[in-house]
Amino acid sequence: MWKMSAVAVVAFVLLHGAALASGGSPMPAPRSPRMAPSAPRLTPEQEAAQRYNDGLKHKDKADALASEAEAEASNAKKRAKLEASARKEYEKAMKEFLGATDRNPAMFQAHGGLGYVYRKTGDFAAALKAYDRALELEPKYTPAIEYRAEAYLGVNRVDEAKTAYMALFNSDRARADELAAAMKSWLQRRRQDAAGLAPETIEDFAKWLSQREEIAGQTSALIQPHGSRW
Amino acid sequence: MHATGGRAAPPDTFEWRLPPGFPPPRVPPDNPMTPAKVELGRRLFYDTRLSGNGTQACAGCHRQTLAFTDGRPRAVGSTGEVHPRSSLSLANVAYNVALTWADPDLRSLEEQALVPMFRERPVELGLAGREKELVARLEADGLYAGMFRAAFPGEPGAIRIGNVTRALAAFERTLISGDSPYDRLVYQGRMDALPEAAWRGMRLFFSDRLACSKCHGGINFAGVVVFEGMVGRVEPVFQNTGLYNLGGPGNDPAEDDGLRSVTHRRRDTGRFRTPTLRNIALSAPYMHDGSIPTLEAVIDHYAAGGRAGDNNRYKSLLIRGFAITAAEKHDLIEFLRSLTDESFVTDARFADPWRSPGPVR
Missing domain, CATH: 1.10.287 (Helix Hairpins)
Incomplete structure (x- = not known):
């Protein structure tokens, strides 16, 4: 009896996995097959x-x-x-x-x-490796595009971060806006501590970000993000 | 139904090749896109046999080099009759909420194709009462027999008016323009795509002072759009831009009072749909009746708050006039020129197939 109840609870949790996802990385669990009450083990x-x-x-x-x-x-x-x-x-x-x-x-x-x-x-190197794997498996997984861009910034790979921003701008505008906000914070930190970046690189990035924010304010997002999917 | 690249698509799958940032157009379930249908539609679009007297094709009023407009103030039909309105651009017509200048109920390209084909007042292609003759003309051409079979497989008697309009609509949905300098900046991230003057003009365009984008907003610079996956129903917007004030406050010329002719509501006098500004530098003259010859003159018109100033009770509240310097006007025009998509007006996929290498009529 106890075993059956435990399985039912697990099944409930799995089927309602999306509700548990919150914060910066909302990633609902994949759907699981409906389990019969007698199912002894989880797949x-x-x-x-x-x-x-x-x-x-x-x-x-x-x-x-x-x-x-x-x-x-x-x-x-x-x-x-x-x-x-x-x-x-x-x-x-x-x-x-x-x-x-x-x-x-x-x-x-x-x-x-x-x-x-x-x-x-x-651990930005490990983070990039994990995001790369996530995007290999699902190239449209916009949370990984967004957070990989933040990892790129962590190791000063600004051009790759910009490319990621454009990918989000054209596919998931809310995440592009979130990334822009993260870029702004990163910029403030780099202005205090350049962490090896040349001052002109930092200021070029600041100009780029300001222009992109201006453009984002003028254009509306059309393509609906995969909100229900991720 | 449609592929967007990557894996090789089966031969009956249409590949949109959408520009970055552009959503897939909405396609009616009873008229799915296929390469064969699109190609048939292109043939028909450029075929003068689609007019009663065999002198004019759809392309007569929608020329690719002019972003599918005709360069005339007002369109001229196959019998020489001059229309009260100018030809609208077909660029990105797939995203339009409503079609033609002032009909809120005309929303499908399949239905719209019937208007130029069969309308009698004014005559456009002049096919009214000649439906059987048109079908016979097409049936007599062996090329069409094969193309209709390929486009509508398994349909006996595929050469019929309903399939002509389906094919035309399928072709028109492919007329997507999204590779202007503006698009390269905004959607492709090429930050050097706009010259400084155009960038300044873009700021003016989106500013509250000029408020151009209040009507000409969105991906098509024409207000709200429809597309695949969009939730909810949107309504088209019509504006009276203060062009006329004849015979009393707000009256438009008797032969064309815009939306009012459909709704019969006085408040709709002189209201017309906001056209796209994409490729606007190629589509002069301007306004629904081609009565303004240049972009400079259009800006002057709006800066003055319309021809009759405030003495027009039907004029949109958005047409309130603004101050603009000569330098700003120059910048704004540079921005409008940055909406020209050169690849669109030279794209072989949209060109006249009767003139291209291939089967000759």
Whole structure:
């Protein structure tokens, strides 16, 4: 009886995976086949979806802690504590996303989730690799296009970030706007700490971003994003 | 139904080849796009046998080099009758909410094709009462027999008026223009695609002061559009641009009072659909009756708030006049010129097949 109830709960979670996705990387779980009450085990795809959704919960928690830490400007000790907690949650999320990709290597959302937590923990090389894999599996997966662009910025690959912006501009305008906002923050940081970038590169990028924002303000988005799909 | 590149498509699948940022056009379920149908439509579009006296094709009023307009103030039908209105551009016509200058109910290209073919007042192609003759003309041409069979497979008696208009509509849906310097800047990310003057003109165009984009907004510079996957129904917008004030405040010439002739509502006097500004530098003269010869004069018209100023009760509230310097006018015209898509007016896919290499009539 207990076993049957547990399976039913798991099935419910899987079928309502989309509801769990929130924050910066909304990636609903793939649909799972309806399970008969007597089904003894989850399929690898269903297990992957479960791990993925667990990963999302940790990711969302980590994002909230990281935001809290960022807002904590006056109390360094408290800030450090919040950052450490965020990191722990990102690590838990990473473990779940890795588990998901292990059980279902074709689950592009989980690769995207991995990219996200690698990026948030500063491992841009691993993040780029994970996003590349997600986009190999599903080239139209706009969350990965957006966040890979942010990873490109992390390693100063500005031209690739610009290309990603254009891809989003023509396919998912809301994400293009989000990326533009992230680019603005990146610009502010690079103006304070160039991190090896030449000043003229930074200012060229600033001009480009300002022009693109002007254009975005003048044109309306027509193509509907794959909101229901991602 | 349509492929957008990548994998090789089966031979009966139409490939749109859409410019970046352009959504797939909406296609009626009973007239799916196929290469054979589009090619048939192109043949018919350029065929003078589609007029009663065999002198004029659709292309007579819609010339590719002029972005599918005719360069005349007002269109001239196959019998020489001059129309009250000018030929509209067919660029991106697939995205139009409504068709012709002032008919809110005419929304499908298949239905619209019937208007020039069979209208009697004024006569356009002059086919009214000659339906059987048209079918006989087409049946007599062996080329068409094969093309209709390919376009409408499995249909006995495929050469009929309904299929002529389906093929014409399918061809017209392919007339997509999206490779102007403006498109290269906005949708292709080529930041050097617009000269400085055009960029300044773009700012003016979208400014609240000039408010050009209030009517000429959207991907087609003509207001709202329809496309595949779009949710909800949109209504076409018609404006009185203050062109006339004859015989009393707001009256338009008796022979053409625009939307009012369809709705019979006084407030619709002189209201016409906002045409696209794409390729506008190629489609002079301007306005629904071709009564303004140049872009400079069009800007002067709007700067003055219309010909009759505020003495026109039916004029759109958006036509309120504005101050503009000579330099700004120059910049604005440069921007309008940046909407010209040279590849569109030279694209072999849209050209007259009777003149191209291939079967000769």
